Amino acid sequence: FHFLMHQVSLIYKQSLKDVESSSGEAGNATKGLSGKFDELGGSVEDVGEAVKGGVLMEAADQLSQIGDKIVEIGDKAKDFALETDESYGKLFATTNLSGQALEDLKGVAQDVFKSGVTDSIDEATEATAIMKQGFKDLDDISLAKLTSQVISLSQRTGTDVQENVTGTTQLMNAFGLDSQKAFDLVADGYKNGLNASGDFMDTLNEYAPLFQQAGFSAQDMLSIMKNGLSNGAMNTDKVADAVKELQIRLGDGSFEANMGIFSEATQNSFNQWKEGKATVADVAQSIQKDLNKMSPEDKQKALSALSSQFEDLGTKAGGSLFNIGKEFDNVNGKLDEAAQKTASQEWQGALNEMQVALLPIGTDILNALLPVLQILGELAQWFSNL
Numbered sequence: 509f510h511f512l513m514h515q516v517s518l519i520y521k522q523s524l525k526d527v528e529s530s531s532g533e534a535g536n537a538t539k540g541l542s543g544k545f546d547e548l549g550g551s552v553e554d555v556g557e558a559v560k561g562g563v564l565m566e567a568a569d570q571l572s573q574i575g576d577k578i579v580e581i582g583d584k585a586k587d588f589a590l591e592t593d594e595s596y597g598k599l600f601a602t603t604n605l606s607g608q609a610l611e612d613l614k615g616v617a618q619d620v621f622k623s624g625v626t627d628s629i630d631e632a633t634e635a636t637a638i639m640k641q642g643f644k645d646l647d648d649i650s651l652a653k654l655t656s657q658v659i660s661l662s663q664r665t666g667t668d669v670q671e672n673v674t675g676t677t678q679l680m681n682a683f684g685l686d687s688q689k690a691f692d693l694v695a696d697g698y699k700n701g702l703n704a705s706g707d708f709m710d711t712l713n714e715y716a717p718l719f720q721q722a723g724f725s726a727q728d729m730l731s732i733m734k735n736g737l738s739n740g741a742m743n744t745d746k747v748a749d750a751v752k753e754l755q756i757r758l759g760d761g762s763f764e765a766n767m768g769i770f771s772e773a774t775q776n777s778f779n780q781w782k783e784g785k786a787t788v789a790d791v792a793q794s795i796q797k798d799l800n801k802m803s804p805e806d807k808q809k810a811l812s813a814l815s816s817q818f819e820d821l822g823t824k825a826g827g828s829l830f831n832i833g834k835e836f837d838n839v840n841g842k843l844d845e846a847a848q849k850t851a852s853q854e855w856q857g858a859l860n861e862m863q864v865a866l867l868p869i870g871t872d873i874l875n876a877l878l879p880v881l882q883i884l885g886e887l888a889q890w891f892s893n894l
Contacts, residue, residue, distance in 0.1 A: 584866065587870070588867060589870030589873070591630065592629050592867060595617070595632075596614055596617075596633060598630075598633050599633065599637055602638075602641065603637060603640060612648055613637075614633075615648065616636050616652045616655070617629070618632075618864055619656075620652050620659070622861045623849075624853040624854060624855070624858070624859075624860055625656045625660050625853055625856075627856055627860070631659070632659075635655050635658065635669045636651070636655050638673055639651060639654065639658065639673060642673040642674075642676075642677045643687050646687065654687060654688075656847070657691070657844070657846075658672055660846070660847035660853075661691075661695060661843065661846050661847050664847075665703060672709060674713050675694065675708070675709030675710070675713045676694050676709075677690075678716045679716050679726055681716075681717075682726075683720055685726060688843070689839075690726075692839040692841065692842040692843050693726055693730060694712075694843075695843040696730075696839045697730050697733075697836075699842065700835065700836075701737060702733055702734060702737065702744060704737055705742060705743035705744060705745075706743075708744055711743075711748050712729075714748070715729075715748040715751070716729065719748070721755075722751065722788035722789055722792075723788055723789035723790065724751075724789045726836075727836040727837055727839075730836045731832045731835060732747060732751065734835065735747075735828045735830075735831055736825050738828075739825040740822060740824055741821055741825040746821065747821070750818050750821060750826065750829065751792075751829070753817045753818070754788065754815060754818070755788050757814065757815055758788060762815075763813070763814070766813035769809060769813050770794075770810065771797075771798050773794050773797070773798075774794040774797075774798055777791045778791050792830045795810075795830065796829070796830035796831055799811075800827075800831070804823055807823045814826075
């Protein structure tokens, strides 16, 4: 393959020199034509004689000597060069990078494209820009790998890169996680059905800070959402909103007014919370122990006392939220599993690498043919003025 590309490159370089040489002759010829137009008053007969001189025909003949297959490769290289240049405009619009830093980010986008997770350099560049905004501290190699994985994760879960980055960065910021741990949690959340209602990332984005303030861990948050969905909750937002309402009820006196429904242990936990010696999560865990011992009738009364959100969830879902398990405690490598490459992606990666290898040739073609196009444009203008 590398030998073939080398030969193609040599053929192109010689052909481009011929084109440039012919273009120069064509340019001189057109200048001569322009002078004749002025001197002879635009005589059509003289124009015909100049064209018979064969200068333009010689340039066309030089181009026609390139083999059909080489022309086809060159055409694809040219198109890819145009597409790549256009996609890089997103980096100018969405980052404040310049100089070498911008060139390095272009290289990251190319590495993402060569990974084969997408057949579009534009999609690879857009995802790279989004990831760079969310994870500025990652080095280029780590950024390229993570971007490729997030594209795969998004494709396989029917979501998009932007919403996954938004939800995951909120999880990172709220709980002090690094990008790898946060995305491993998110990947395992998808695997456990937390996006069944399509609002997993929205819930992380909106409620992660609240759960952290309440004293829950990121793993606890996902476990609570799983408990709700597994027991009939319509979506993760409804579950998270119930936790938010509990925190409000603890502070506005509503819970204290109905505290007699719960055990002495829960009442003590609440009093410790009022003194700043316990968290909302501690009170919630004690409440859960009480609910687990209650009859369905008493459980319904207790949920109504907690909030209308708990009441709406029903005794099964509302009565199970804080039965926090360990299903999200060991998530290392879950993103790697979710984004494992397929044979199709490997094949696409090989095709994409070939396109990137041809990119310099495509750029050379564009640069070499631009003067030819300009000359033809001048000719068209002269003819239209006759």
